[in-house]
Structures are given as C-alpha cells and as structure tokens.
Amino acid sequence: xxxxxxxxxxxxxxxxxxxxxxxxxxxxxxxxxxxxxxxxxxxxxxxxxxxxxxxxxxxxxxxxxxxxxxxxxxxxxxxxxxxxxxxxxxxxxxxxxxxxxxxxxxxxxxxxxxxxxxxxxxxxxxxxxxxxxxxxxxxxxxx
Amino acid sequence: xxxxxxxxxxxxxxxxxxxxxxxxxxxxxxxxxxxxxxxxxxxxxxxxxxxxxxxxxxxxxxxxxxxxxxxxxxxxxxxxxxxxxxxxxxxxxxxxxxxxxxxxxxxxxxxxxxxxxxxxxxxxxxxxxxxxxxxxxxxxxxx
DNA sequence: TCTTTTATTGAGACGGTTTATCAATTTCAA
DNA sequence: TTGAAATTGATAAACCGTCTCAATAAAAGA
Numbered sequence: 153x154x155x156x157x158x159x160x161x162x163x164x165x166x167x168x169x170x171x172x173x174x175x176x177x178x179x180x181x182x183x184x185x186x187x188x189x190x191x192x193x194x195x196x197x198x199x200x201x202x203x204x205x206x207x208x209x210x211x212x213x214x215x216x217x218x219x220x221x222x223x224x225x226x227x228x229x230x231x232x233x234x235x236x237x238x239x240x241x242x243x244x245x246x247x248x249x250x251x252x253x254x255x256x257x258x259x260x261x262x263x264x265x266x267x268x269x270x271x272x273x274x275x276x277x278x279x280x281x282x283x284x285x286x287x288x289x290x291x292x293x294x295x
Numbered sequence: 296x297x298x299x300x301x302x303x304x305x306x307x308x309x310x311x312x313x314x315x316x317x318x319x320x321x322x323x324x325x326x327x328x329x330x331x332x333x334x335x336x337x338x339x340x341x342x343x344x345x346x347x348x349x350x351x352x353x354x355x356x357x358x359x360x361x362x363x364x365x366x367x368x369x370x371x372x373x374x375x376x377x378x379x380x381x382x383x384x385x386x387x388x389x390x391x392x393x394x395x396x397x398x399x400x401x402x403x404x405x406x407x408x409x410x411x412x413x414x415x416x417x418x419x420x421x422x423x424x425x426x427x428x429x430x431x432x433x434x435x436x437x438x
Numbered sequence: 439t440c441t442t443t444t445a446t447t448g449a450g451a452c453g454g455t456t457t458a459t460c461a462a463t464t465t466c467a468a
Numbered sequence: 469t470t471g472a473a474a475t476t477g478a479t480a481a482a483c484c485g486t487c488t489c490a491a492t493a494a495a496a497g498a
Contacts, residue, residue, distance in 0.1 A: 171473085172474070173464080173466070173473085173474055174465080175474090177476075178475095193455085206476095207477085208476065208477040208478065208479095209477090209478095210456090210457075210478080210479090213456060213457075214457090217457095229372040232454065232484085232485080233454090234455080234456080248414070251369060251370070257420070259418070264407055264411070264414075267410070268407070268427075271402055272391060272429055272431060275391055275400050276434035277391050277400075277431045277432065277433055277434075278431045280430055280431045281430045282427070282429045283426065283427070283428045283430075284425070284426070286411055286425045287369065287424050287425060288420045288423045291419035291420075314445080315445070316493080317494080318445090318446065350448085351447070351449065351450095352449095353447080353448070354448070356484095356485060356486075375456080376483095
C-alpha cells in the first residue's frame with residue numbers, strides 16, 4: 153500500500169508506453185526517491201542497503217535515469233556527482249548556486265515562470281519542464 | 296602581439312600575487328580561450344594540438360582552473376563534462392528544447408534576466424552566469 | 439651574464455563516478 | 469503455465485579530471 157499513488161501511475165504509464173516492466177526494484181526505488189527532495193545514486197544505494205542488501209548500484213543508476221525519462225526526476229550535475237531532483241516534491245524549484253563554496257539556495261518565482269511561458273508560446277512551444285540555475289557568489293564568498 | 300591586452304594583464308597580476316610564472320603555454324591557452332564563449336578542456340586540447348602538438352591535457356586543465364581563480368573563467372558542469380565560460384564574453388543566450396524532435400531555439404529575454412538579478416540580490420548573491428533551459432514540444436511535435 | 443631557486447610542464451598513473459556487458463532471473467501476455 | 473522479452477546484480481570498462489614526478493623553463497640574485 154504505497155502512498156505515492158499518483159507518481160506510481162506516471163511511472164506505470166511510462167513503462168507501458170515503452171514496453172518496459174514494473175519490477176519490485178523500481179517500486180522500491182521510486183518509493184524511496186519520492187521521500188527525498190534530491191539525492192545521489194550513491195546515497196540511495198546506502199539508504200536502501202538495509203531494505204534490500206542485494207540491490208545493485210547499477211540498478212539504482214538505471215532506475216533514476218528511467219525516472220528522468222518518465223518526467224519524475226531531473227538530473228543535475230554538480231561537482232563530481234549527479235544529483236537527481238524530485239520534480240513532484242515541492243512542485244518545481246530553481247537553484248542559486250555559489251561557485252565559491254558550493255552552497256545551493258532553492259527558490260521559486262512565479263513571474264519568471266510566467267515569462268517563460270510567454271517566450272515558449274511565442275515560439276510555438278508547450279513547456280513540460282524547465283531548468284534554471286543561477287551561478288555566482290554568496291555574500292560570505294564575495295568577502 | 297596579442298589582442299587580449301586587458302585579460303593578459305589580469306592574468307599577470309594574478310600570477311604576480313601568487314608567485315606563479317608567466318609561461319608560453321599560459322599565454323597560448325589564454326589567447327585561445329578568449330576567442331570562445333565557452334569551451335571544454337578536451338575541445339581546447341584538440342584545437343591547440345595543431346599549434347603545439349606537445350601541449351598536455353593536464354596543462355589545459357590546470358590552466359583553465361587557474362583562469363577561474365584569476366576571475367577570467369568560470370567552470371560549469373554541463374552533462375558529464377565541465378564547461379569553462381569566458382567571463383568577458385557577454386552574448387548569453389537561453390534555450391528552448393523540443394523533447395520530441397530535439398530542435399533547439401535560442402532566445403534572450405531581458406525581463407527574465409532582470410528578475411533573476413532580483414532573486415539573486417534578495418539572497419545576497421552576485422550572479423556571474425546562468426543557465427536556463429525550457430523543455431517541451433514544438434507545434435509540429437505536439438500533434 | 440651565469441647561477442640558483444622555484445614553478446611548470448608533459449606523460450602517464452590514478453581515483454571516483456557512471457555506463458556497458460552478460461548470464462541468470464523475473465515479468466507479463468498469451 | 470509457458471515462453472519471449474526485459475531486468476537484474478556483479479563486475480569490467482569507460483570516462484573525466486587530478487596527481488605524481490623527473491625534466492625543463494622562468495624569474496631572481498650575484
């Protein structure tokens with residue numbers, strides 16, 4: 153009895169469309185993923201090791217990438233690792249990233265989103281998702 | 296006789312401050328770098344292979360990182376690689392990406408940029424660069 | 439200039455992250 | 469229940485970027 157009915161449905165629909173199969177591992181990983189705001193494959197590997205010690209790291213990577221294709225996750229490369237963001241967690245959030253210390257501040261701005269829609273429709277596009285990252289220095293790093 | 300007098304001066308000042316040396320390789324790499332808007336170490340390696348076949352990849356990496364410390368460049372993790380952005384290059388553009396056919400439309404929007412600055416300063420950040428990508432379907436793909 | 443000191447270079451080894459391989463297993467439609 | 473097809477886990481391999489180190493080049497001193 154999962155709590156993530158809606159997202160499970162999104163996943164199943166994606167699987168059905170692409171002749172992929174619904175497996176115990178995919179269900180387990182999705183449940184764990186949806187509890188996070190963002191996570192790396194390595195973190196999830198250790199986190200799930202207790203529930204299923206035989207779950208392979210490769211499966212985690214494959215599954216998180218599958219979630220990206222299904223529109224449930226979004227990959228973000230930071231430093232040497234890849235962060236997988238949970239799209240449905242807080243709706244969508246954008247990032248302010250300090251290139252000095254690596255600090256990440258999340259934000260949401262309706263006006264920007266509205267302007268994005270405007271740009272898109274002016275070009276005949278319908279937006280499904282977006283990525284906005286602002287890189288700079290936070291005040292401590294600026295000195 | 297280099298055309299990049301100002302940036303060469305910035306580099307030399309940084310070198311002087313840190314007891315580092317001005318070398319033929321650093322001059323060569325800076326000249327090549329300033330002609331680009333952004334470039335990866337690998338790309339630069341191949342590009343410079345003609346001028347100096349013995350220039351090592353490690354030197355390119357070291358030098359591009361040096362430029363970041365000197366404030367001439369900024370590293371950005373894009374996909375699996377690191378892009379080095381030319382700070383002094385102003386023509387920034389954002390992307391509309393069709394997930395159906397892969398078409399990419401470039402755009403620029405001053406209002407969005409202004410709002411980004413607002414968000415940043417509200418959080419005490421100074422933006423150096425940003426990345427905005429809108430994913431969706433173009434009108435041919437929507438049908 | 440010549441000498442001395444110190445930083446830099448190039449080549450390859452190395453380490454961490456992610457993907458590819460493949461036999462065994464599981465899913466699911468018939 | 470059966471069988472085709474997808475998935476898994478373990479590990480090898482690929483990939484990117486950094487580190488190591490002997491040889492070299494740049495700056496500073498005499």
